[in-house]
Amino acid sequence: MLISRPRGTSDLLPHATAGWQRVEAVIRDLCRVYGYGEIRTPLFESTELFQRGVGEGTDIVEKEMYTFTDKGGRSLTLRPEGTAPATRAYLENGLHTAPQPVKLYYVGPMFRHDRPQAGRYRQFHQFGVEIFGAADPAADAEVIALAMHFFERLGIAGLELHLNSVGCPGCRAVLRAKLADHFGPRAGELCANCKSRLGKNPLRLLDCKEEQCRAAGREAPVPADYLCAECGGHFERVRRNLELLEVSFRLNPCLVRGLDYYTRTAFEILVPGRGAQDAVGGGGRYDGLVGAIGGPAVPGVGFALGLERTLLLVSKQAGGEEPPPDPVVFVATAGETEETATVLLARLRAVGVPADREYAGRSLKAQMKYAAKRGARWVVIVGEDELEAGEVTLRDMGAGLQVRVSLGEVVERLRS
């Protein structure tokens, strides 16, 4: 093969896109019901947007971005996630002057230069929602409930919702000091990654998966112990709302979102027993994000779900791929009847009957064979003999029976 697709991308052929369309239909319906409007932003943005909106200290920005320089010398980046672009669009289009809150959702491809493996690709797809302008804990609960509702609608069971609160910059400053006190003396026991985190972002030490770091962090202070009164109250209200919505969750005191503009609620949706790749989605509150990219202080909360990982669960649990659509009616010719067949086919399609023909001028036998393989329920044989009587032969492919029908009424017979 001369040219193959770029690493970590995939060609979705008709038998696969059927599953995607189903998932997308659920997304659109759910978002309509919950009151979210769809937003479509560019696939690439100024690199700076992600540096500020995702965070310089993150793996995404440090090593996973598809960044290039365009002909005007601007640094652009294929979007690695959807929240920063949505936030940018919210500001740029003046949505902060619209009635608040503004509730948006998006579905589309994201790009990260990671090493591909099962359920992880360089071009992958996310479904996400964002609520801008609502500080109410009920908003946190709503997006979480929406995410869980989505999986429920797809028939996916057995997911775990992990929940935590990382507090606000105020209470986090206290925590940070305590973490430094705790880990400082143990720096020697930590993995290389965590050693460097110790200085810049000690919160991240809490959710390192290395055994040695977990051991060192066993007695470490966690955000929940240092929440200020307001953050504590908020978290309590989020949990209360989830109970009202009958969404079960598990408190995970080590669940963390590292950057400063992530505040309070943090959550992740996990598939138990899938190793290091168990996250199908996650989200939280980001009351500092709008400000971080240059806007006013507007609170926000949202989530992003991985669709490839979701599809993996759909096909695993709900059984397999769906077949491509049947043509239903196939128009075959026998003899010099092409023109009549062409018109008949057009009439069938005009009234919405899925119909097809073949274009190779093959024998009737070959046409029948092709029609059967395509899964046609009916074949209309337009033959010279029948045409002399103004008729065609209508064959029921399932039953193997056929009758002659007048050319005038065949469309009506097949319409239903």
Add this chain to the structure above:
RNA sequence: GUGGGCGUAGCUCAGUCGGUCAGAGCGCCAGACUGUGGAUCUGGAGGCCGUGGGUUCGAAACCCAUCGCCCACCCCA
């Protein structure tokens, strides 16, 4: 970025100690007294055996490199 496995027809794969090994099944196309399907039979098309070097009289097979795919780690979705 790190580690492991694998790269032979569209697909799934055989190819034994290097010497008619370029193959099978499925799929595709065609035919079986030429206007009728999913069965059967027959035939056909289709492969620089991932790529580039090397070893050898001779390599799909052995060695090196490279690219790609898969899986795992890190991290995430």
